[in-house]
Amino acid sequence: MTIADNIRRPLPMADHVRGKRSAVTCELKCANACLGPECNTSANQDFRSIASAVFSRRALFGLGAAAAVAIAVGVDRTAPVSTPGAGGVGGLGVSSGKPGTAGLSFGPIASVPAEVDAFTVPEGYTWRPLIRWGDPLFSRTPAFDILGQTAEAQEGQFGYNCDYLDIIPDPSGKTGVLVNNHEYVNPNLMFPATADVAELQRRGEIYKAAQGMSVVDIARRKVGEPWAYVVDGRRNRRITVETVFELTGPAAGSDLVKTAADPEGRWVLGTLGNCAGGTTPWGTVLSGEENFNGYFAWAADTAEQKRYSSSSTTSTSTGWETYDPRFDAHHPGYVNEPNRFGYIVEIDPQDPTSTPRKHTAMGRLKHEGANVHVAEDGRVVAYMGDDERGDYLYKFVSKNRMSGSRKKNLNLLSEGDLYVATFSGNSPLAEITGSGALPSDGAFDGTGAWVPLTQGGKSVVPGFSTEQVLVYTRLAADAVGATKMDRPEDVEPNPLTGKVYVALTNNSRRSELDEANPVTGNRYGHVIELTETAGQAGTTFGWSILLLCGDPATFEGAYFAGFPKELVSPISCPDNVAFDSEGNLWISTDGAPSTIGRADGLFKVPLTGTERGNVQQFLAVPRDAETCGPVIHDKEGLVFVAVQHPGEDGTFETPNSLFPDYGSSAPGDVPNAPRPAVVQSYRA
Secondary structure (H helix, E strand, O other): OOHHHHHHHOOOHHHHHOOOHHHHHHHHHHHHOOOOOOOOOOOOHHHHHHHHOOOHHHHHHHOOOOOEEEEEEEOOOOOOOOOOOOOOOOOOOOOOOOOOOOOOOOOOOOEOOOOOOEEEEOOOOEEEEEOOOOOOOOOOOOOOOOOOOOOHHHEEEEOOOEEEEEEEOOOOOHHHEEEEHHHHHHHHHHHHOOOOHHHHHHHHHHHHHHEEEEEEEEEEEOOOOOOEEEEEOOOEEOOOOOOOEEEEOOOOOOHHHOOOOOOOOOOOOOOOOOOEEEEOOOOOOEEOOOOOOOOEEEOOHHHHHHOOOOOOOOOOOHHHHOHHHHEEEOOOOOOOOOHOOOOEEEEOOOOOOOOOOHOOOOOOOOOOEEEEOOOOOOOOEEEEOOEEEHHHHHHEEEEEOOOOOOHOOOOOOOOOOEEEEEEEEOOOOOHOOOOOOOOOOOOEEEEEEEOEEEOOOEOOOOOOOOOHHHOOOHHHHHHHOOEEOHHHHHHHOOOOOOOEEEOOEEEEEOOOOOOEEEHHHHHHEEEEEEEEEEOOOOEEEEEEEEEEEEEOOOOOOOOOOOOOOOOOOOOEEEEEEOOOOOEEEEEEEOOHHHHHOOEEEEEEEEHHHOOOOOEEEEEEEEOOOOEEEEEHHHHHHHEEEEEEEEOOOOOOOOOHHHHHHOOOOOOOOOOOOOOEEEEEEEEE
């Protein structure tokens, strides 16, 4: 089967419609994880007794300040451009647009139908892309030409599907750096269909260059204005599937991560499936390697493989396994290659010559991201979600304390202890009906515990070595009875209060209920508010459900922290979260089109006072797109999002979206493909 055949064959839609994504996104992003059986087949209360048998050594080791040459704007600013579609004020903006100085007061937009190909913002706001797929980062790199793509060009251009984003200003406020993840590619939209083997391999190398991460200098004339990206910026850098990474922590150098190309088990080429992330207090950026399994052909015939991919894979959407042996886990020299992905990646955006690292001490799972908070005793705590049905919430606590030495802080995530969460409700299980109806005490809430997987950097899970805990983290968490959650995605502490917010995007197959996951067939997802009760580095917490998402007009169980549900903006499938300077929660969504028939968007949620729970939609993204990586600079009146997979269900020949340029795609014209982009919104 060719790559083109693999992508363009009819896809099973029904199960996807029940879930959160289109069939194309599910195949390309997560290798149809939502169609197969759950990877987590454990009955946690019984798993301890079989752990030693499953994890005999035989079973495990038998697996064989910016220097601007030019400031690139990327689109014509000589005239305003209207956004197609209804609602709000749109367009690429004009150079004379005046940014607001009154913060982020806005009137919520009306929810936008899923089929509208528009980027919609509130009345009085406008938007423009800061940088798009293919925009050159260096003067030596050619301008984007969709009909003339090469791997060499893409290595110097902004990558494909944007996800985690941060905009980090320098002290002057006039320069800064943008960091962005590129999670996966869509061959359907990048190229016309072909079955030519040589051409497919050539494209495969472009796919390698289009993924990973981008680091880009940005600049502006004065504080408060929108940004432009800088060509030949001092910090400009592309990190791709061929970039060298260093493994750190206890599993580095173990037999579980050695391959024919790396017999030391310490140096990995590339990063894959980069989803959400976080920026550390010492100025580095973390990135979560999420759906890495979909990049490998593998047999899924061992307990370890099945726990990370429930079905065998013979072909992938990139086709790398057909010519690059490290992506064929059937190859005897590369059985362990998948074990080298699924980690938290740390890069230093200030130093383009630095070697990025993968931290094994933080565990191997389908990391949505990691967000760091400094605990009361000076140690740092990272919260992490494992984005799969029935998987878990994790916390990492560093061994050492944060200091005034950045050099020392760069090693904080290499040593420490890993925990997984268990949740207990305080209502009788009979009151958890699956409909979303609140129990008699008026809240879904309870207590929880962080159960250690490692302590003092060593395994505390019976039958597991330290290396096994950190490479087969899901199985170790099964063994200690962790609570199965409804796809924990972004997990972030509020910088003002320390409370932690967990986005649980959905689980349309949820049948076994508990108070932390109380909705049968949870299509719309929910958000949990977690309060550490013994300090940030402690092992106990309290929790309550802040939001049961959905459209109140059609889902009677929708709940918004007690705020009148008829007054909120409908919201479905919470994905990434962020905070503004006042401590308000902002939520980006991924799945509203297939669950409530509305475009995905960005929503503000106050957390205190009479407005607590009042979900207010700030923007909506174009057709087929999801909203990623929100960054809220509310004091400057600026909001940034990454628009991922616009027009996902279209093809190169027949695009579903023309975002962000909205040019012509009439017959005979040069194709105008949708281009994933980082967008900034501000007052018109």
